[in-house]
Amino acid sequence: MTMRRRTLLGLATTVLAHPAVAAAYPDRPVRLVVPFAPGGGTDLMARAVAQAMSGMLGQQIIIDNRSGGNGTIGTQHVAQAKPDGYTGLIATGSELSLKPLLEANLPYDVDRDFAPAVLLGITPVVIAVHPSLPVTNIQGLIAFAKAQPRGIDVANPGNGGAMHVAVALLALRAGITVQHVPYRGAGPAVADTVAGNVKIVASGLPPVLAQARQGRLRMIAVTTPRRTPAAPEVPTLEEAGIAGFDMSNAVGLVVPRGTPAEAVERLNAAANAAVREAEVRRVFLENGVEPLGSTVEEYGTYVRAEREHYREWIRLTGIVMD
Numbered sequence: 001m002t003m004r005r006r007t008l009l010g011l012a013t014t015v016l017a018h019p020a021v022a023a024a025y026p027d028r029p030v031r032l033v034v035p036f037a038p039g040g041g042t043d044l045m046a047r048a049v050a051q052a053m054s055g056m057l058g059q060q061i062i063i064d065n066r067s068g069g070n071g072t073i074g075t076q077h078v079a080q081a082k083p084d085g086y087t088g089l090i091a092t093g094s095e096l097s098l099k100p101l102l103e104a105n106l107p108y109d110v111d112r113d114f115a116p117a118v119l120l121g122i123t124p125v126v127i128a129v130h131p132s133l134p135v136t137n138i139q140g141l142i143a144f145a146k147a148q149p150r151g152i153d154v155a156n157p158g159n160g161g162a163m164h165v166a167v168a169l170l171a172l173r174a175g176i177t178v179q180h181v182p183y184r185g186a187g188p189a190v191a192d193t194v195a196g197n198v199k200i201v202a203s204g205l206p207p208v209l210a211q212a213r214q215g216r217l218r219m220i221a222v223t224t225p226r227r228t229p230a231a232p233e234v235p236t237l238e239e240a241g242i243a244g245f246d247m248s249n250a251v252g253l254v255v256p257r258g259t260p261a262e263a264v265e266r267l268n269a270a271a272n273a274a275v276r277e278a279e280v281r282r283v284f285l286e287n288g289v290e291p292l293g294s295t296v297e298e299y300g301t302y303v304r305a306e307r308e309h310y311r312e313w314i315r316l317t318g319i320v321m322d
Contacts, residue, residue: 025085025263029060032088032253035074035095037067040187041123041206041287042251046090048283049120052274057266070158070185071095072106079113083256085263088117093250094161097307101314102160110303117253117264118271119294119302121284123205124222124248125166126234130199131218138221138240141200142174151177155193155201157186160319163202165310166223166247168317173242193217204249205230205288223247230288247313250306251289252299268296 034046043065050061066074071094078089089095096110108114127138135141145152151171156163159182171178181198183189186207193201194216201208201217209231211217219234225246227236237245253271255264272293274280284291294302 025260025266026057026059028086029062030057030086030088030267031062031064032090033064033066033074033078034090035066035068035071037185038065040185041204041289042090042092044206044287045120045251045284045289048280049271049274052277052280053267053270056270056273070099070161072099072103072108076107078254078256079108081256083258083260085255085259085267088253088255088267089114090120091252091254092162093248093303093306093310096252096254096303098160098162098165098310101307101311102319113257114254115257115259115264116296116299116303117255118268118296119250119252119292119299120271120275121289121291122224122248122250123230123287123289124224124228125163125202126205126208126219126223126231126288127167127170127221128193128201128203128208128212128217128219130193130196131215132196133199133218136218136220137235138174138237138242141220142176145174145176145178148177151179152200153179153181153198155181155183155189155198155203157189157203158182158184162247162249163204165313165317165319167202168319169245169247169313170237170242172317173245190217209286209288228288229290230285246309250302252294252303264296 032050034043036042046063050063054061066077075095078087081087100110129135135144154167167178186203189201190203190207192198194211208217212219221237221240222228222234223237223245225238275291275293281291
């Protein structure tokens with residue numbers, strides 16, 4: 001955990017050096033596939049980065065939303081795309097690190113089909129409650145759960161996702177019983193919690209942040225080892241006494257394996273410059289994402305390490321897909 005944390009923190013301060021690349025690339029628009037519907041946190045991040053990259057590369061960066069299968073449809077599309085530098089995927093840890101461990105028949109293989117380009121940023125899983133619930137922190141939630149005969153219901157964006165794993169791990173370490181309530185995405189899970197149909201939700205930060213700012217939800221903890229810059233008032237699980245809890249949802253750019261190295265380096269340089277721009281950073285932070293940037297190699301190392309952590313958490317919690 002400590003090594004992973006040091007690696008992650010180092011990505012934000014790495015001095016990037018890129019070899020000279022062919023000026024001819026790109027000579028036409030580049031398409032970045034977002035495997036989720038428009039309007040979500042990942043989509044907003046992608047659009048902010050794409051706009052900045054367009055100016056740097058001198059070509060339009062087109063966002064192509066291909067939702068379905070909790071990210072699988074768009075990811076498969078890019079896996080099968082021509083590796084020419086003109087198609088990329090805005091991917092989360094779910095598609096690259098978690099789903100390959102839980103779904104035996106995925107129509108893509110991360111190691112075979114993709115090459116890393118750049119880590120864009122990370123967002124924590126956040127635990128939030130409906131304001132009517134008499135809970136203001138994790139210790140209060142644990143006490144509340146232990147007082148319920150059947151434990152507590154917790155909404156999440158879907159079975160087998162990072163939020164499902166986070167709550168299962170929390171339940172194991174806190175000694176509480178949790179009934180997982182999966183939805184078809186973070187939007188419906190958060191909306192049903194705002195409506196009071198379920199009182200607790202585990203989600204990525206972006207869809208919760210806006211509701212919390214309007215007083216419709218109360219954020220009580222994040223799952224990263226340090227507080228998120230997007231909501232610095234929210235304590236970490238480690239601060240609440242759940243030691244060693246380090247889980248974040250990384251968002252990055254990958255390309256079909258076999259994409260020319262010159263194109264990958266050019267995309268990496270443009271994306272790193274983009275996440276340093278003030279407007280891009282504003283969009284990221286307003287949507288609960290910490291902007292980072294990385295070298296190609298660092299992002300590849302991060303994805304492999306993240307997968308091994310998920311492998312251990314799945315083993316500990318016994319999560320299986322229905």
